[in-house]
Amino acid sequence: MSVFFYFPAFRPYNFGFIITIPIMKRIIIVTILLVTAIIAAVYLAGSAYCASTAQYDRMLLPRISDYKIFAGEPVALIPGNGFQLYELSTGLFTDYAEKQRLIKLPASKTIVAVNDGLPHFPDSTILVKTFYYFNDKRNISKGKRLIETRLLVKYNGQWLAGTYVWNEAQTDAVLVSKGATTAVSWIDENANTRNITYRIPAPKDCASCHKSNNLLLPAGFKMRNLNRNVVRNNATLNQLQYLQNAGVLSPVDPAAFSSLPDWQNEKHTIPERVRAYLEMNCAHCHNDKGSCALSSVRFGWEIPLADTRIENKKYRIINLMTKGRMPRIGTTIVDAEALTLIKKYFQQ
Numbered sequence: 001m002s003v004f005f006y007f008p009a010f011r012p013y014n015f016g017f018i019i020t021i022p023i024m025k026r027i028i029i030v031t032i033l034l035v036t037a038i039i040a041a042v043y044l045a046g047s048a049y050c051a052s053t054a055q056y057d058r059m060l061l062p063r064i065s066d067y068k069i070f071a072g073e074p075v076a077l078i079p080g081n082g083f084q085l086y087e088l089s090t091g092l093f094t095d096y097a098e099k100q101r102l103i104k105l106p107a108s109k110t111i112v113a114v115n116d117g118l119p120h121f122p123d124s125t126i127l128v129k130t131f132y133y134f135n136d137k138r139n140i141s142k143g144k145r146l147i148e149t150r151l152l153v154k155y156n157g158q159w160l161a162g163t164y165v166w167n168e169a170q171t172d173a174v175l176v177s178k179g180a181t182t183a184v185s186w187i188d189e190n191a192n193t194r195n196i197t198y199r200i201p202a203p204k205d206c207a208s209c210h211k212s213n214n215l216l217l218p219a220g221f222k223m224r225n226l227n228r229n230v231v232r233n234n235a236t237l238n239q240l241q242y243l244q245n246a247g248v249l250s251p252v253d254p255a256a257f258s259s260l261p262d263w264q265n266e267k268h269t270i271p272e273r274v275r276a277y278l279e280m281n282c283a284h285c286h287n288d289k290g291s292c293a294l295s296s297v298r299f300g301w302e303i304p305l306a307d308t309r310i311e312n313k314k315y316r317i318i319n320l321m322t323k324g325r326m327p328r329i330g331t332t333i334v335d336a337e338a339l340t341l342i343k344k345y346f347q348q
Helices: 021-054 203-210 239-245 270-281 314-322 336-347
Strands: 084-086 098-104 126-134 144-155 158-166 173-176 180-187 193-200 229-232 235-238
Touching: 084 239, 126 180, 144 173, 144 180, 144 193, 158 203, 229 239, 235 239, 270 336, 314 336
Parallel strands: none
Antiparallel strands: 084 098, 098 126, 126 144, 144 158, 158 173, 180 193, 229 235
């Protein structure tokens, strides 16, 4: 790769010091070398990531039915075969898609909490996320359409990512190696007919959000995001307690962990709701090991507001979100409700 710079004729001028032509040439050469080194580092890191995961891709089964995730008709989304349901307080926005999240662990193994963030997962853990739309959200008995199911499977200490696309009959989903688009139409809770061109990401796109130090990691399965009440068997209980009862989580005291707010719940303050939304939609890239590590702004919930630079960058954040450029992948339309809330927060 060649990099060319054009400089107009340079005439040394005395500003109290002298810049000589040789020194200027050295500055130019050093600059070119630095730029080239940065580009090479990014390229090689990406290549290393692809190479390290490609050898494990064949570990993923070709069809979602091979995992026996669902009991009965898949469209009913009833977990089976040891898969356990879990819910997040705040999730990632994906063009208003509904999501079901499941986890399965190998026999006699549990996840172990480390802190408020990601726990330690044993090898052979499977995380499942199915994206779907109700035909009419005002009446969910009218059915749903499954679009895709994404898997994260831990093997020999590394996470493998797979995207499975559902067939028209809604009977099975096939592992894909490339991204795709599909037309989706549904009626929302306000009786509006919504039409979008849904984008199904390629497996390599997963690294954009799930990459940390060139390794894939889960994004949403954090203790603070799980520390909420859920309804199981018609009873309300803390989810961390439920996961312990189900043999998924090693013993913990839920009170020892913080709780990420539900950004849509108005009982929380506007700053809390905005920070929760940014944590789940932006922090996986904007952190010291993420794909936006070079950015000066941070969105992690655990970071004190004064250290995030969120307020310093408020105009840029609003500008990028308005244009649909943040998050930079995974959406084709703007999250209008979140954008309105964030604008309100910055106006306070």
